[in-house]
Amino acid sequence: MTSDGGIQIPSRLPLLLTHEGVLLPGSTVRFSVDSPRNMHLVSQRLLRGTSLKSTIIGVIPNTRDPEHDTDDLPTLHKRIYSLVALQSNTGRWTLTFNWQCPGPVWLLCSKILCLHLLCLTLTSYVSLSLCRIGTAGIAVQVVGSNWPKPHYTLLITGLCRFSVSSLLKERPFVLAEVEQLDKLDQYTIPATESVAAEDGELGELSQKFYQAAVQLLGMLDMSVPVVAKFRRLLDSLPRETLPDVVASMIRTSNKEKLQVLDAVSLEERFKKALPMLTKQIEGLKLLQKTRKISPDNEKRVTNICISPLPLNVCVHTPFNLDGDDEDEDGDDTAVLERKVHGANMPEAALRVCLKELKRLKKMPQSMPEYALTRNYLDLMVELPWSKSTKDCLDIRAARTLLDNDHYAMDKLKRRVLEYLAVRQLKTTLKGPILCFVGPPGVGKTSVGRSIARTLGREFHRIALGGVCDQSDIRGHRRTYVGSMPGRIINGLKTVGVNNPVFLLDEVDKLGKSLQGDPAAALLEVLDPEQNHSFTDHYLNVAFDLSQVLFIATANTTATIPPALLDRMEVLQVPGYTQEEKVEIAHRHLIPNQLEQHGLTPQQLHIPQDTTQDIISRYTREAGVRSLERKIGAICRAVAVKVAEGHRATKTEALTPESQTQQGGELSVCVSVIGPKVQTIQRNVFMLV
Ligand SMILES: Nc1ncnc2c1ncn2[C@@H]1O[C@H](COP(=O)(O)OP(=O)(O)OP(=O)(O)O)[C@@H](O)[C@H]1O
Numbered sequence: 001m002t003s004d005g006g007i008q009i010p011s012r013l014p015l016l017l018t019h020e021g022v023l024l025p026g027s028t029v030r031f032s033v034d035s036p037r038n039m040h041l042v043s044q045r046l047l048r049g050t051s052l053k054s055t056i057i058g059v060i061p062n063t064r065d066p067e068h069d070t071d072d073l074p075t076l077h078k079r080i081y082s083l084v085a086l087q088s089n090t091g092r093w094t095l096t097f098n099w100q101c102p103g104p105v106w107l108l109c110s111k112i113l114c115l116h117l118l119c120l121t122l123t124s125y126v127s128l129s130l131c132r133i134g135t136a137g138i139a140v141q142v143v144g145s146n147w148p149k150p151h152y153t154l155l156i157t158g159l160c161r162f163s164v165s166s167l168l169k170e171r172p173f174v175l176a177e178v179e180q181l182d183k184l185d186q187y188t189i190p191a192t193e194s195v196a197a198e199d200g201e202l203g204e205l206s207q208k209f210y211q212a213a214v215q216l217l218g219m220l221d222m223s224v225p226v227v228a229k230f231r232r233l234l235d236s237l238p239r240e241t242l243p244d245v246v247a248s249m250i251r252t253s254n255k256e257k258l259q260v261l262d263a264v265s266l267e268e269r270f271k272k273a274l275p276m277l278t279k280q281i282e283g284l285k286l287l288q289k290t291r292k293i294s295p296d297n298e299k300r301v302t303n304i305c306i307s308p309l310p311l312n313v314c315v316h317t318p319f320n321l322d323g324d325d326e327d328e329d330g331d332d333t334a335v336l337e338r339k340v341h342g343a344n345m346p347e348a349a350l351r352v353c354l355k356e357l358k359r360l361k362k363m364p365q366s367m368p369e370y371a372l373t374r375n376y377l378d379l380m381v382e383l384p385w386s387k388s389t390k391d392c393l394d395i396r397a398a399r400t401l402l403d404n405d406h407y408a409m410d411k412l413k414r415r416v417l418e419y420l421a422v423r424q425l426k427t428t429l430k431g432p433i434l435c436f437v438g439p440p441g442v443g444k445t446s447v448g449r450s451i452a453r454t455l456g457r458e459f460h461r462i463a464l465g466g467v468c469d470q471s472d473i474r475g476h477r478r479t480y481v482g483s484m485p486g487r488i489i490n491g492l493k494t495v496g497v498n499n500p501v502f503l504l505d506e507v508d509k510l511g512k513s514l515q516g517d518p519a520a521a522l523l524e525v526l527d528p529e530q531n532h533s534f535t536d537h538y539l540n541v542a543f544d545l546s547q548v549l550f551i552a553t554a555n556t557t558a559t560i561p562p563a564l565l566d567r568m569e570v571l572q573v574p575g576y577t578q579e580e581k582v583e584i585a586h587r588h589l590i591p592n593q594l595e596q597h598g599l600t601p602q603q604l605h606i607p608q609d610t611t612q613d614i615i616s617r618y619t620r621e622a623g624v625r626s627l628e629r630k631i632g633a634i635c636r637a638v639a640v641k642v643a644e645g646h647r648a649t650k651t652e653a654l655t656p657e658s659q660t661q662q663g664g665e666l667s668v669c670v671s672v673i674g675p676k677v678q679t680i681q682r683n684v685f686m687l688v
Helices: 036-046 066-071 075-082 104-131 200-218 225-236 239-249 254-262 266-291 324-342 347-362 368-382 395-405 410-425 444-455 470-474 487-495 518-526 562-566 578-596 608-618 625-644 675-687
Strands: 012-017 028-033 056-060 084-087 094-097 133-145 151-169 174-180 433-437 459-463 501-505 549-554 568-572
Touching: 012 036, 012 151, 028 036, 036 056, 036 133, 036 151, 056 151, 133 174, 133 254, 200 225, 200 239, 200 266, 225 239, 239 254, 239 266, 254 266, 324 347, 324 368, 347 368, 368 487, 395 410, 395 444, 410 433, 410 444, 410 568, 433 444, 444 459, 444 501, 444 549, 459 487, 470 487, 470 518, 518 549, 518 562, 562 568, 578 608, 578 625, 608 625
Parallel strands: 012 056, 433 549, 433 568, 459 501, 501 549
Antiparallel strands: 012 174, 028 151, 056 133, 084 094, 133 151, 151 174
């Protein structure tokens, strides 16, 4: 390979005919090979040869193998080809026609058609042998596969340009006599001794080109390994190799690459490649301007991949500087970053978010961790770190509202008003946590809701019945698959403010299991001294819960863990007396049920003594839930009658059977007792 003129490539080279990519000296390109001639070249030359020389081949770009093309020809064409044979046994081409035609005119037409097709097919071959410039390269990797059809994938690194002097043979693969056009020893000369030191136009051009390359690199993200490597190579590579190397790295079309390949003189090559480089720089500038992204995001390089390089030259699937696919992702992270800065979170949380964001930017989207980090950041920006509602507390209005919503419960209402009054005087009141204890249906939950309304705060109910996993309250660590934040943090995300009223319902029905004790996790939540720095395992940063108003409800204190009970102020809500229930029914339950069933008070009137009878005979409870259900049943029975179009006037003692039809509205006066009411209910179940 070595002669007095420096390193030489073999004078006879097997030729790879490609039509996909353009291999430039100093770059590495992957080619897929499936045409018969190219397949023979790989199997007979590359795979059989053992010397370095056997791995060097010539790559002729933009050329289809004519033999391969015949595979794709329509059947008619193939048949015609099978009838024609082109032979060159003696060095002279002979065309033989292998068929008999019915008449002389037919024969002439067919021969003209065949010759035309043959000429078309041979055109590419003739042009290949006479005028093309190619790149000699080393095949550094050969991979074969039978799927979807037999083919090889070659990884070839370009060495130097050559021109085809003459074609030696065309089968089984093309072999040609070539003339080397570039010096190969330029890679062994130190950069300082190369063209950079030259004066004149060439020296000036190379300097200009070098500066433009440095400018382009300055706009890219140095933390991307391939960019950093290219930065190093830019100084170590000889200047005359730069046009080829840079043209293969930046985004250029095959046509542009061919122009660079065809530029045999170095000066011309610089002239061809410089505008391409400038175009990239301008494009990148424009992109950065339109994106208006933050300084961290400005320097972005996308779509880069590295492959092994024998010549210590950087590899290049081009930088996708104007890649549309990446735009969306780029903007997405930029939007997320803006949200992180705008979420008004405490210093510690912000630091964690920025760190995660930095990791996210470097992660490919296909990585499972990408989705996890993304979800985490989404939650962090959605949490109401400093968003709160303004309390509109007026004790008189609160008293009226509580009285309007609930009858009786005087002790409970008094304590709630005391609590609200102290809050009005001292807004930063810490604790106490109120815990309403009483039998089912006595209005504990609904008082909690009323308190939220009087304060003008958001209300959120957390049902704790049956919860036996500590991570339900505190969340899972992010290392777990399917990890989630706990119910407290989820609730805050739902209400969107940091000072809601949280009703911890059924706190006495918390369970215990191997997954830990949720009651223990609640200790931190409910302790006014600690809950300003509540740390959910999923968030892993403290969230201030001191503004949240916690109210707990329970049916009994017996099953509440003592440590938890100790943190709460227990307010007993005893059951109601019969008279209280009658009042509750007439003030709240009946109007509610009428509204729910679309009835008016004129359509259904239930006298007090009927209510009393329902309470004493058909409900046995401390609360009023069952009573509410019975009233609902009566409403449904009447609703059916109204819907059927019955019109009745008021009657005194009425069973469903005794409703009269005397014009006016259907007015059912249920003043009957015992069995008759039962009749109504039976009808209800029959009708509904
Ligand atoms: N004093 C009251 N005034 C008006 N309505 C009441 C009163 N007490 C209970 N209610 C009504 O009874 C129904 C049941 O109340 P709620 O769900 O608040 O009971 P609870 O005590 O929370 O029951 P549980 O312990 O089963 O959760 C609600 O519709 C509520 O409006």
